[in-house]
Amino acid sequence: MNISQRGLNLTPSEPRKIYDEAQKYSGVIDLTLGDPDLPPPENVKIAASRAIMDGKTRYSANAGLAELRQKIADEADREYGIDFDSSKEIIVTVGAMEAAYLSLWSLLDPGDEAIIVAPFWINYREVVKSLGAVSVFVYTRQEDKFIVRPEEIEKQISSKTKVLILNSPSNPTGAVIPADVLDRIAEIAVKHDLTVISDEIYSRLVYDNKKVESIITRPHMRERTVVINGFSKRYAMTGYRIGWALAPADLIRVMTQMTENIVACAPLSSQYAAIEALSEQTDEAYIRREFEQRRNCVISELERTENISCVGIPATFYGFLDVSASGMTGEEFAMLLLKNKKVALVHGSAYGGDVYRNFVRIAFTMDCEKLKEAFRRIREFMKENKNE
Numbered sequence: 475m476n477i478s479q480r481g482l483n484l485t486p487s488e489p490r491k492i493y494d495e496a497q498k499y500s501g502v503i504d505l506t507l508g509d510p511d512l513p514p515p516e517n518v519k520i521a522a523s524r525a526i527m528d529g530k531t532r533y534s535a536n537a538g539l540a541e542l543r544q545k546i547a548d549e550a551d552r553e554y555g556i557d558f559d560s561s562k563e564i565i566v567t568v569g570a571m572e573a574a575y576l577s578l579w580s581l582l583d584p585g586d587e588a589i590i591v592a593p594f595w596i597n598y599r600e601v602v603k604s605l606g607a608v609s610v611f612v613y614t615r616q617e618d619k620f621i622v623r624p625e626e627i628e629k630q631i632s633s634k635t636k637v638l639i640l641n642s643p644s645n646p647t648g649a650v651i652p653a654d655v656l657d658r659i660a661e662i663a664v665k666h667d668l669t670v671i672s673d674e675i676y677s678r679l680v681y682d683n684k685k686v687e688s689i690i691t692r693p694h695m696r697e698r699t700v701v702i703n704g705f706s707k708r709y710a711m712t713g714y715r716i717g718w719a720l721a722p723a724d725l726i727r728v729m730t731q732m733t734e735n736i737v738a739c740a741p742l743s744s745q746y747a748a749i750e751a752l753s754e755q756t757d758e759a760y761i762r763r764e765f766e767q768r769r770n771c772v773i774s775e776l777e778r779t780e781n782i783s784c785v786g787i788p789a790t791f792y793g794f795l796d797v798s799a800s801g802m803t804g805e806e807f808a809m810l811l812l813k814n815k816k817v818a819l820v821h822g823s824a825y826g827g828d829v830y831r832n833f834v835r836i837a838f839t840m841d842c843e844k845l846k847e848a849f850r851r852i853r854e855f856m857k858e859n860k861n862e
Contacts, residue, residue, distance in 0.1 A: 480604055487596060488824030489835075492808060496818035503848040505819045505836040508645060508791065510710040512761055514751075518709060521750035525743040532742060536734045537726070538566025538718075539745045545752040546718050550701075554691050562723040565730055566740050566748075570675045570704035570717035575601050576729040576736075577671050577700045577719060581637050582607040588637040589630050591622045593794065593825035593833075595645045595673070610635070613829050616796060619785045620649040624658035631666050638668050643676040643686055643789030646825045646835040650680060650789050653687050660692035671700045675717075678708040678758070680789040681766045690720070697722055707791075709751045709758050714744040765791045771842040775849035781856055791838050794822065798832035800856060808834055810859065815851040 493506045513519070525531075537543065540560070547560040558564055567573040574597065582588060584606030590598050592611045602609045610630050614620040627638065640659070642651040651659075663670050670689055677686045690699040704717030717740075719729065733739070750756065769787050776784055781799035797807045804821035811817050822833025838845055 480606065483603060484600055485596075485603075489596070489820045492812070492818055492820050496812060499812070499816050502812070502816045502818050503840070503844055503851070505817065505838065505840075505848060507839070508707070508837045509712050509839055510707065510761070510765075510791070511839050511841075512710040512764060514709050514711050514714075514747075515756050515758055517753075517755055518711065518747050518751045522714070522743050522747035525746035530742050530746055534566075534739045534742050534745060536739050537564070537730045538740055539742075539749070542566055542745050542749050542752075543718075545749055546720075549752055550720055554688055556690065556696060558720055559723065563720060563726055565719050565721075565726050565733065566745060567704075567717045567719060567733065568737050568740050569706060569712075569715045570673070570702050571597060572733070572737065573702045573704070573717045573719040573729075574598065574671070574673065576732050577702065577721070577725075578602060578605060578607075578637070579732055580725055580728040581669055581671075581700075585634060586636045587632060587634040588639060589627060589635060589668075590639045591627075591641070591644075592827075593620070593644075593646050593822065593830050594639070595641055596825065598639050598641075608634070611826065613826065614647075614649070616785055620644065620647040620794065621651060621655060622659075624655060624662055627659060628662050628666075631662075631668070635666065635668060637671060638663060639671045639673070640689065641673040641675075643680060645676065645790060646792050646820075646822070647794040648787040648790040648792050650684070650686050656687055656689050657692060660689050660695050663689075663698060664694045667698075669698050669700065670695065671702060673702045675702065675704055675707055676790045677703065679762055679765055679791065681762075681769055682788065684788065686789065700725065705748050705751055708761070709756075710761055711744075711747070711751070714741070714747055716740055716744045716748045765838070768838045768840075768842055768845060769793075771845050772836070772838050772849075775846060779849055779853050779856065782852070793836045793838065795834050795836065796832055797834055800859065802859070803831045804834045805831070811852065811855050814858070815855045817848050817851050817855075 543560040701720040705711040822830035
């Protein structure tokens, strides 16, 4: 059997590699994957079960149930103050991951360039590569709290640049792009006729009573922005596989045609669960509260841990930690920690190459007691491997 060259060119997922390695050990505290351990809201679980028992297990329209798309349009109106046509400007997808794939597939031809702000969610790089397009990276800095500098985006724009990918709040850093920076990025996108993919999957996991803003609300950005979002993180519904995209009608039409050729439609029972999730009786605030408590726990533990630092975790359930003072690279740190102390985390270079070789990412998707035990083991590891 001959495997295609584009298939062979894909880079194996480093987080999954670490996760798989961790399965070889017993008693591991796993901080690798961004998969919330919390249950979805009770009414959402009931709605999913009821849909199955009522026989709602067939296909829907390729773009998703009309009722769900209208619910998403109503949500977008509340969130952005923008009126979307639910029949033409919204698509329901198999998770936000499919929305990302469909967007890039519909926007990029071989040889085109997509600018990706680093560190980045790995799938974006791999999808761009699989399409025969080219990823161009703009690297953020720890001293900037991993906020991108707009002028560095503009420096990377060429005649081949078609797409700019933003992820705010960010996986893996938790960084939130401030309003004034979004203003400047929007001006650059308009000036250079770029389409912006704005991945906002963590937009409801922002802490300290703050709120994230979207670039789609800036002047002249509605017609050149794809907003990607979903139910996985906000409602702890990762396994339901429901996401969505908001975009101009011409793009949604192409994305809908493509989804027909990939998955036909999102799972129907999950779509009914999503309708319920967006209803007035759903209270998902406990999810944000729990993760904020865990964030506070991580910060407290970091203050007690020598030679590891973090510039802050304003959002998401990830911490991007600097381990350079340990004398180890992030990859060395991660592999030795797993082997010696059975704590699994991911090296920073997985999210942007050698620039982030001194970092590791943790996902605090477990309760504070387990997090405290993980950091107890990390401190023990640091003491045993102290860099003299």
